[in-house]
Amino acid sequence: MNETLIYLDPEWKNILEDNNLGTFEQLWQLKLTSVDEGNVGRGKNGWSKVCIFSFEDDKQLQHTVVIKRQSNYRSHTLRHPLIGVPTFLKEMESIRRYEQAGIPALKAVYCATRKINGELQAILVTEFLSGYxxxxxxxxxxxxxxxxxxxxxxxxxxxxxxxxxxxxxxxxxxxxxxxxxxxxxxxxxxxxxxxxxxxxxxxxxxxxxxxxxxxxxxxxxxxxxxxxxxxxxxxxxxxxxxxxxxxxxxxxxxxxxxxxxxxx
CATH class of the missing domain: 1.10.510.10 (Transferase(Phosphotransferase) domain 1)
Incomplete structure (x- = not known):
């Protein structure tokens, strides 16, 4: 199993770890209901789904995040024209670009990929836009x-x-x-x-x-x-x-x- 951590917000690191959400496997195994049917294609047996997850920490503070998970769901780029990369990596790159440019958008919490049993999996977690x-x-x-x-x-x-x-x-x-x-x-x-x-x-x-x-x-x-x-x-x-x-x-x-x- 080959995992690559792309991003982890320092302010969220302890919150995730203290609530058994600090690893790829823990986030991947969460039993969640998708907000819609999700997307399929863009690779062999490729799929991508979005879920909203709320949890309470040990201080009884409520947290809500958007958890996106995908497998073999890729986008072809100039650097990776044949195999492609998980689309979440492109979104994570855009999140950084928007932040640097001062354009109000999503706030990333966690992003990582892993290769396991022939699948290229990816997770992107962002803060839920509460009140929006x-x-x-x-x-x-x-x-x-x-x-x-x-x-x-x-x-x-x-x-x-x-x-x-x-x-x-x-x-x-x-x-x-x-x-x-x-x-x-x-x-x-x-x-x-x-x-x-x-x-x-x-x-x-x-x-x-x-x-x-x-x-x-x-x-x-x-x-x-x-x-x-x-x-x-x-x-x-x-x-x-x-x-x-x-x-x-x-x-x-x-x-x-x-x-x-x-x-x-």
Missing amino acids: QPLEHILKNWQEQDRPARQDCAAIAKACGSLVGTLHEQGLEHRCLFPKHLFLRVNKDRVDARLIDLEKTRWRPRFEARRVRDLTALARRSKQVTNRDRIYFLRAYFRISKLDAHAKSLWCQVAKRIDKKRRS
Whole structure:
């Protein structure tokens, strides 16, 4: 058995060890229920599943983490074009990149891989985003219930625009920017936003290209928002008080791309 520890948060080390969660095997053998059906493929008998796990430590403090486990679930890269690497390693790399760039996202707890009985297994543990909910759920509530006050909708749009703007300013493209991957914590005086599912994030030198692709993905799946919401989003995205020619041009490109996809 060949284990490789990729990352362990020093603040979590004792917490995990004291609760019999400090080794790969202990995390792998946990009996957990997946949040969805998971993914299959990307390798021989490959699979990947996500679970939420809560536990109480000896000081009666409650902890909640997201535990992702996978086997033979790989992604091909320039360094590993044939065999590929576990997709969790790519996400762990992106988590580090986001943190270094100051982009609010997931916080890693533990990441490791091991080879056993011909399988390449991987585990990624992240802190649960307590108090947050995906934009997808917020927009669904807007559709099924009365929309909140204008200023509340504006605050959410601005938080999303600011976060995505920061992402693109750092030269990064999320490549899977859907409402379900943008998490928000809404308080009375502020809205905090974070990004998840970072595996596909890429650095992209062509500035407009990364903007158009990501914004198209987000806009296509955010049909509940109004034109006013989009204006708030774009103002925060560009950090401007009034839409200028550049902002309008970008949105025209996004709208054309959406229309093209709708027709195809």
